[in-house]
Amino acid sequence: MRMMNGVGFIGVGNMASAIAKAVRASKPEQALYLYNRTPERIYELSQALNAFQVERERLDVDLLARCEYIFVGVKPYGMKSLFEEELAPYLSEDEPKVWISMAVGYPLKDLKTLTPASHRWIRIMPNTPVEFGEGYVSYCYDPAIEASKVGYVEALLQEAGRLQYYDESQFDAAGAVAGSGPAFIYQVIEALSDAAVSHGIPRQEALEMAAQTVVGAGQMVLASGENPGALKDRVTSPGGTTIAGVKALEANGLRHAMISAVDATYQRSVDLSDQA
Ligand SMILES: NC(=O)c1ccc[n+]([C@@H]2O[C@H](COP(=O)([O-])OP(=O)(O)OC[C@H]3O[C@@H](n4cnc5c(N)ncnc54)[C@H](OP(=O)(O)O)[C@@H]3O)[C@@H](O)[C@H]2O)c1
Structure with a gap:
């Protein structure tokens, strides 16, 4: 397997930008790779965070090949087309990734259908004050994921604010409040x-x-x-x-x-x- 030390972000709008800032605060030396459909929207952010801005044509080599942990910040209705039409050709069983979804109302059972079976999913429900370390992030995960991988994501978000595990059955309620x-x-x-x-x-x-x-x-x-x-x-x-x-x-x-x-x-x- 290739070395995949980076942390990626696909779909960097309001929420994922705030998360990226929190991840940078948690891990000042971490290589971050940002990809957004409209690139102009993330020029300044990429510079401010000292992150690599990835171009659409190089998504596979500059982001997918370098990152094991990838935050997905597109709207819920954009998830299926992103995975099925844009990412599917580059995803394989033998290079499993940890995907972190912030999509409201998109359960783990449906997230898992978007990727090969060896890939793992964590759901987070953040709020925008994570940008200042004053957020509240609920999270839950696919039980098949290794504890060390959950621990790694917790470490990425340690400067986001309060992190709290919830059973997925309580996720909609936690999201509605926080x-x-x-x-x-x-x-x-x-x-x-x-x-x-x-x-x-x-x-x-x-x-x-x-x-x-x-x-x-x-x-x-x-x-x-x-x-x-x-x-x-x-x-x-x-x-x-x-x-x-x-x-x-x-x-x-x-x-x-x-x-x-x-x-x-x-x-x-x-x-x-x-x-x-
Ligand atoms: N906002 C919140 O407070 C909040 C709280 C909890 C969870 N969430 C969740 O966070 C997610 C994002 O919400 P948001 O408010 O941040 O929305 P947003 O500002 O519209 O961000 C979505 C981003 O995804 C990009 N995008 C869309 N399709 C793409 C594709 N195929 N490839 C790459 N980038 C793509 C968009 O690019 P363009 O620049 O081209 O539009 C945009 O920058 C949603 O799933 C939402 O449920 C949001």
């Missing part, structure tokens, strides 16, 4: 900063105030290990200002809105799994 959660929280931050602006605080300061408040509250939950309900009780004095705001949130259904958002995301992920 994968899509940043989008929900951006809306919370936007709403909080709109409120601040409406009370005369300049936009930029309002955004920083709102974002830092969310970061601080999250850190408080993690660092204290306390239930958020108890933390809320500590900052709501009887007849005070904060409890008036809490009451308004309850009246406007904040909890129901958040739970519904996760339910809708979860259902969409289940529907996509059925179509994969």
Whole structure:
């Protein structure tokens, strides 16, 4: 077998770019190979990460022949055509790879049909804050994979943030909270900063105030290990200002809105799994 010391990325959009940054932070010396359908989109990233940018015509020799571990960052609907139409001629039983898929709603049983039987699959469900080491990455894997290979991928992602193994049956739920959660929280931050602006605080300061408040509250939950309900009780004095705001949130259904958002995301992920 050829020496395959590189780590590859195929389909380097929003999510895979963030993962590539995390992998670079975890492994400063690791050779990274990036391939994206539209090459111009990853010129700057390749330079910033000191990664090799691979051309379409040289995908086999410059990426597939050099990498045993390959992250796949195309959209779920692009997975089948990528493997069946573009990669299949270069994949063989006797050069097995470890593929790491971030595709929402694409289960291991379907991922395994995309490659020869000796190849192995890991599913990750990351979120974009992995770029700053503040992400949450759920993962699960094909039970046939060697523990050392899972360990290698864990090491690649050690600077991404929190890594947590989940049984695949819980993957859609984990993805609905952590994968899509940043989008929900951006809306919370936007709403909080709109409120601040409406009370005369300049936009930029309002955004920083709102974002830092969310970061601080999250850190408080993690660092204290306390239930958020108890933390809320500590900052709501009887007849005070904060409890008036809490009451308004309850009246406007904040909890129901958040739970519904996760339910809708979860259902969409289940529907996509059925179509994969
Ligand atoms: N965004 C998130 O927060 C998030 C969270 C969890 C999981 N995910 C998963 O991450 C994956 C990517 O999502 P995304 O939001 O990063 O989408 P995206 O920004 O559209 O990235 C997809 C990338 O794949 C490239 N691509 C498509 N077909 C290709 C092919 N045949 N060969 C090479 N490159 C190809 C696209 O290239 P072009 O530049 O030509 O379009 C694009 O750069 C999805 O499977 C999604 O389910 C995303």
